[in-house]
Amino acid sequence: GNSVTQMEGPVTLSEEAFLTINCTYTATGYPSLFWYVQYPGEGLQLLLKATKADDKGSNKGFEATYRKETTSFHLEKGSVQVSDSAVYFCALLVNSNYQLIWGAGTKLIIKP
Amino acid sequence: NAGVTQTPKFQVLKTGQSMTLQCAQDMNHNSMYWYRQDPGMGLRLIYYSASEGTTDKGEVPNGYNVSRLNKREFSLRLESAAPSQTSVYFCATQYEGEQPQHFGDGTRLSIL
Numbered sequence: 001g002n003s004v005t006q007m008e009g010p011v012t013l014s015e016e017a018f019l020t021i022n023c024t025y026t027a028t029g030y031p032s033l034f035w036y037v038q039y040p041g042e043g044l045q046l047l048l049k050a051t052k053a054d055d056k057g058s059n060k061g062f063e064a065t066y067r068k069e070t071t072s073f074h075l076e077k078g079s080v081q082v083s084d085s086a087v088y089f090c091a092l093l094v095n096s097n098y099q100l101i102w103g104a105g106t107k108l109i110i111k112p
Numbered sequence: 113n114a115g116v117t118q119t120p121k122f123q124v125l126k127t128g129q130s131m132t133l134q135c136a137q138d139m140n141h142n143s144m145y146w147y148r149q150d151p152g153m154g155l156r157l158i159y160y161s162a163s164e165g166t167t168d169k170g171e172v173p174n175g176y177n178v179s180r181l182n183k184r185e186f187s188l189r190l191e192s193a194a195p196s197q198t199s200v201y202f203c204a205t206q207y208e209g210e211q212p213q214h215f216g217d218g219t220r221l222s223i224l
Contacts, residue, residue: 032210043116043202043215044155051210089154093210098143099170100213102154 002027006090006103013080014111021075021106023064023090031092033057033066033073034100038087047075047088085110114138118203118216125193125223133188133219135203143206144186145170145213146178148199155202161186193223 007022025033032051036044048057053068062077073090090103119134135144142163147155157170161180175197177189190197200220204213 034212041217043217044204044213045215046212049212098206098209099157099160100155102156104152104154 002031002092002094002101004090004092004101004103006088006106009087009105009107010109011106012109012111015082016079017110019075019077019080019084019108021088021090021108023073023075023103025071025073025090025092025101027071027092027094027101029094031094033064034091034093035062035064035073035075036089036091038089038105040086044089080108080110082110082112084108116203116205116214116216118201118219120219121217122220123222125190125221127193127195127223129193129223130189130191131193132190133201133203133221135186135188135216136184137203137205137214138184139205139207139214140183141205141207141214142183143208144180145204145206146176146186146188147202147204148172148197149202149218150199158188158201195223197221198223 003026034049035047037047038044048059050057050066056065064075087105089105091100116137145160146158159178161167164183200218203216206213
């Protein structure tokens with residue numbers, strides 16, 4: 001079946017550190033891939049997406065590349081800020097019924 | 113623009129009580145979704161509505177009912193609340209197909 005696996009959190013980093021949050025998936029066909037972010041007390045917001053292999057999604061300094069050969073969509077940022085502290089969710093869209101399959105989320109804590 | 117509005121934001125119920133969570137959107141989106149979010153489990157789909165007049169079960173529909181009242185509104189009802197339904201509930205909307213989902217700020221529900 002379809003599934004998404006994210007690295008467990010919390011991930012704690014110092015400000016200006018390099019960030020990687022791993023996401024791997026299992027899916028039939030050619031899903032679209034998404035990263036959503038949830039700030040404390042808020043709903044989820046789309047951070048970036050990629051719809052086909054080798055696409056790179058980017059937004060607010062975050063990047064993720066759709067790697068079909070490794071079934072991965074790792075989130076990266078070169079220099080994190082305290083304001084990036086949030087929970088990050090990886091998700092895939094199943095084209096057959098357009099349902100989102102969600103990872104468990106990774107909490108990111110950035111210390112000044 | 114309000115986007116996706118959920119009411120109430122917080123609610124405490126006693127076991128066996130009933131209540132309806134409301135969701136309204138002003139984005140003219142076709143699809144609407146109800147999720148629950150529990151620690152370490154990501155988002156789980158309860159019910160969704162692909163268009164006005166249609167509803168379908170998601171991953172965890174037991175104990176819930178929904179109504180797509182019109183294109184704007186999608187309500188979630190708990191007929192007899194149980195402590196296992198303590199969670200944060202999110203409503204989301206989507207225009208169609210592979211477009212991203214847009215979320216409300218959530219309803220935090222506690223059942224004693």
